[in-house]
Amino acid sequence: MPANDMLIKLYALIDAWEFLETQRGRGVEIRKPIGPDRHELIDWVRSFFPASWASELEQSLSNRPISCFIAIHQHAIVGFACYDATALGFFGPLGVNRDFQGKGVGSALTRACLLDMKLKGYGYAVVGMAASPSFYRRVAGAVTIEGSSPGIYRSCISLTRTNE
Numbered sequence: 001m002p003a004n005d006m007l008i009k010l011y012a013l014i015d016a017w018e019f020l021e022t023q024r025g026r027g028v029e030i031r032k033p034i035g036p037d038r039h040e041l042i043d044w045v046r047s048f049f050p051a052s053w054a055s056e057l058e059q060s061l062s063n064r065p066i067s068c069f070i071a072i073h074q075h076a077i078v079g080f081a082c083y084d085a086t087a088l089g090f091f092g093p094l095g096v097n098r099d100f101q102g103k104g105v106g107s108a109l110t111r112a113c114l115l116d117m118k119l120k121g122y123g124y125a126v127v128g129m130a131a132s133p134s135f136y137r138r139v140a141g142a143v144t145i146e147g148s149s150p151g152i153y154r155s156c157i158s159l160t161r162t163n164e
Helices: 018-025 035-048 051-062 105-119 133-140 151-155 157-162
Strands: 006-009 028-031 068-073 076-083 090-096 124-127
Touching: 006 133, 018 028, 018 105, 028 105, 035 051, 035 076, 051 068, 051 076, 051 090, 068 105, 076 105, 090 105, 105 133
Parallel strands: 090 124
Antiparallel strands: 006 124, 028 068, 068 076, 076 090
């Protein structure tokens, strides 16, 4: 059974961006992608994550302003996070190269997106079908939205096909 959605109070987040410098000190740059990054970024996501994540990434790259952040180490993509991809106010997907998991990259990408959402005026963010509830509780104080599975994803073609 898919996980429930989670809710994050963006208004309660502290406007502190020191995590960018922390990651930079580890050789990882967290930034928004620019136009020339598009195809390489989409190809990278397709190589390591579900096809639906590449679709959500494409949507976030089409938003103006772009609604995603990427993590770069030695000119190579090592992570990404999006918001406003599946629906307005939704955070995700978030993906990090295995070699960089547990090093704060996912947390930094998440925080960058959530603070960007807060600056745009969102009061809350929804993490759709959160695969790792403990991560979102720790990083952003997320709470479970009981009874929310499959939520907005109920009409997703791949999810519908899986349930037949």
